[in-house]
Amino acid sequence: LSLDMLSYCRDRRPERIPTDPLKLARETVALVASAAEQEGIRISCSGDEGPSVKLDPETIARALLNLISNGVDACREKSYSAKETPEVEVRVERDGSALRFIVADNGVGMTEETISKLFSRFFSTKEGHGTGLGLCVSDKLVTEHGGKVSVESSLGKGSVFTIQMGDMD
Numbered sequence: 001l002s003l004d005m006l007s008y009c010r011d012r013r014p015e016r017i018p019t020d021p022l023k024l025a026r027e028t029v030a031l032v033a034s035a036a037e038q039e040g041i042r043i044s045c046s047g048d049e050g051p052s053v054k055l056d057p058e059t060i061a062r063a064l065l066n067l068i069s070n071g072v073d074a075c076r077e078k079s080y081s082a083k084e085t086p087e088v089e090v091r092v093e094r095d096g097s098a099l100r101f102i103v104a105d106n107g108v109g110m111t112e113e114t115i116s117k118l119f120s121r122f123f124s125t126k127e128g129h130g131t132g133l134g135l136c137v138s139d140k141l142v143t144e145h146g147g148k149v150s151v152e153s154s155l156g157k158g159s160v161f162t163i164q165m166g167d168m169d
Contacts, residue, residue: 013144014055014056014059014144014145015056015058016054016055016056017054017055017056017057018052018053018054019052019053019054019055019057019060020052021047021050021053021055021092021094021099021101022045022047022048022049022050022092024057024060024061024064025045025047025064025090025091025092025101026045027061028061028064028065028068028090029043029044029045029068029090031065032065032068032069032072036072036075036088039072039076039086040085040086041072041075041076041086041087041088042085042086042087042088043068043072043087043088043089043090044087044088044089044090045089045090045091045092046089046090046091046092047090047091047092047093047094048092048093048094050094053099055099055145055165056145059141059142059144059145060101060141060142060145060163060165062137062138062141063137063138063139063141063142063149063163064090064101064103064163066134066135066137066138067101067103067138067149067161067163068088068090068103069134070134070135070161071088071103071104071105071107071159071161072088072105073107074105074107074108074109074158074159075087075088075105075106075107076107077107077108078106078107078108078156084106086105086106086107087105087106088103088104088105089102089103089104089105090102090103091104097166098164098165098166099164099165100162100163100164100165101162101163101165102160102161102162102163103160103161103162104158104159104160104161105158105159105160106157106158107158107159108155108156108158109153109154109155109156109157109158109159110151110153110155110159111155114153115151115153118135118151135149142163142165145165146165146166147163147164147165147166148163148164149161149162149163149164150162150164
């Protein structure tokens with residue numbers, strides 16, 4: 001909570017260093033994978049390999065970790081049929097000098113009304129378990145980095161969050 005408050009209140013410039021985005025995504029997934037898998041939630045990470053790009057690994061990892069954690073939470077909230085496995089998939093995609101981190105889950109999904117409030121301060125769907133700052137802070141960190149966070153979701157089917165970073169050369 002303290003880190004989220006500081007991140008939200010303080011403007012900072014990203015400290016860009018050459019970073020392997022796929023390695024960063026894999027390391028971030030590793031932070032939550034074993035705990036999620038103990039609950040039966042599968043987490044995978046894949047993506048396009050390529051040269052390092054200049055980004056601030058600390059801030060992008062924080063934003064990515066929040067999206068992954070939210071995906072795991074969305075899976076916890078859903079009742080799955082015997083044919084379905086709770087899953088969060090993290091992908092890294094490159095398109096020229098653009099870079100995307102995609103976090104997709106097959107959890108509970110969201111209504112359009114919920115989506116419209118997601119990036120508002122103190123808005124939470126976690127009924128007392130969340131601070132309502134995670135997505136707001138993640139959006140701020142990505143925006144400071146020159147990127148944007150977008151979301152698509154279907155109620156009962158899951159959500160896809162995308163961190164879009166432009167011109168990473």
